[in-house]
Amino acid sequence: MFENIVQCIFVNPWPFWTGGIIIGMLVPMLYYLFNTALGVSTGYGNFVKFIFPSAKLKWIKSKFPETLSWRVFFIVGIILGAFLSAVLSGNFKFTLEMGYFTKIMEWPVLGTSIYFFSSGILLGLGARIAGGCTSGHSIHGIANLHFSSIIVTILFLIGGIISTNLVRFIVMGGAW
Amino acid sequence: MGKKIGFLFFGIIFGFTLSRVGASDYDLITRMFGGKDFKIALVILTAIIVGAIGMHFIKKLKNPMKNGEKLKISCKELKRFSLLGAAIFGIGWGMSGACPGTVLAQIGEGKLYGLITFLGMLSGTYIYALLKEKHSEL
Numbered sequence: 001m002f003e004n005i006v007q008c009i010f011v012n013p014w015p016f017w018t019g020g021i022i023i024g025m026l027v028p029m030l031y032y033l034f035n036t037a038l039g040v041s042t043g044y045g046n047f048v049k050f051i052f053p054s055a056k057l058k059w060i061k062s063k064f065p066e067t068l069s070w071r072v073f074f075i076v077g078i079i080l081g082a083f084l085s086a087v088l089s090g091n092f093k094f095t096l097e098m099g100y101f102t103k104i105m106e107w108p109v110l111g112t113s114i115y116f117f118s119s120g121i122l123l124g125l126g127a128r129i130a131g132g133c134t135s136g137h138s139i140h141g142i143a144n145l146h147f148s149s150i151i152v153t154i155l156f157l158i159g160g161i162i163s164t165n166l167v168r169f170i171v172m173g174g175a176w
Numbered sequence: 177m178g179k180k181i182g183f184l185f186f187g188i189i190f191g192f193t194l195s196r197v198g199a200s201d202y203d204l205i206t207r208m209f210g211g212k213d214f215k216i217a218l219v220i221l222t223a224i225i226v227g228a229i230g231m232h233f234i235k236k237l238k239n240p241m242k243n244g245e246k247l248k249i250s251c252k253e254l255k256r257f258s259l260l261g262a263a264i265f266g267i268g269w270g271m272s273g274a275c276p277g278t279v280l281a282q283i284g285e286g287k288l289y290g291l292i293t294f295l296g297m298l299s300g301t302y303i304y305a306l307l308k309e310k311h312s313e314l
Contacts, residue, residue: 009196016215019197020222026186027223028230034179037250038227041276044301051298059308070183075280077187082284084188085195094286099202099273102289115271116289120279120296121303122268127276128304129261129314131252134275137262138220141252143227148254152262157209159266164209167271 010088027143039136040078041127043071104172130155191281200281200290202273209270256313268300 027038049055049064050072086092096102096109098116105112127133130152132141138156141149168174197219198204207213234247269275272293274282279297282290308314 013198014193014196016197016218017222019193019199020219021226022189022193023219024223024226025230026190027227028234030186031231031234031247031249034182035245035248036179040280041297044276044297045305048298048301048305055305057305057309059305068180070179073180074183074187074190077184077189078191078194078277078280079187079284080184081188081191081193082195082200082281083191083286084284085192085281086285089196092286094288096288098287098289099206101202101206101273112289113292116292117296117299119268119271119274120293120298121300122264122296123272123274123276123279123293124268124297124300124302125304125307126261126263126265126268126300127297128301130258130265131255131261133265133277134220134269135277137252139223139227140250142224143231144249144251145228146251148252148258151254152252152258155259155262156266156269159263159268160209160270161266163267163270164206165270168206168210 010085011090023139024143027140037136038140039132040074041124041133041136043069043075044124045128046071047075101172126159190277191284194278194281195285199278200274200285200287205273205278206270272296 030036030038045060046064046066046069049060049069050067052060053067055061083092096112098112102112107115123133130137132149132152134156137149138153142153194200197215199216199219204213204216208216231249272279274290274293276297279290279293283294304314
């Protein structure tokens, strides 16, 4: 019985609803405890400030006065939490695998790195122009019934559907 | 609980959950966009519903905040280029199979290309700061 519970929590992948309930509860919980909205991508600005504390750019100077903000702690926490999950389930390893992308595409490491780096640039830039990401807009924003977040999320999904299918059919040559 | 320690703690919960449910899996994210597997869409949908119910109760509380502050819900306004930004974000999401939260979970699991995506995101944020210098409407 006990082994079964341990197995279900730490080893087996969770069903969608377990994850959804915990992530969803973060929204009211963070308001209740800290009067703060759930959101990750703004923290990337804090992280840039953390790396370049003396950056002269107006946006960084005015928006991120603190070098070591709580948002940096949130980012570090997410990394630690996933690390714990991987270690406890026995799946932790440093790897150059990225699902079927690296299975199908036998690109050299440099080429694959350029691909993922470019997609990262789009994510970072896009999130700032849109004013948030999946957590801040799609989960926090829609949970609060904000019209702007609903519209932005629809555009997130359209962008994702277009790029996934283009990569799938043009770069990888078809079949799932 | 201090805000920094608190967010470290909730970050750990968030990261653990993202990893356990498979949100850090490139295949699951891209299969959602390909219409093949909707597990991650269901995770997001459940989170929205649970979040909405929770917010409903928080708003009803007389003195909602633990420290006595007035509840201040942050609403993101639509600006001129918000939708363009959202589309750019979506394209990156589908290409990398990661978003700003799940890429951190990928790093925690030891996925090295997740680290590359993360460095790209920091660069994208820096590029935004550069653009913002000249174009305050962004």
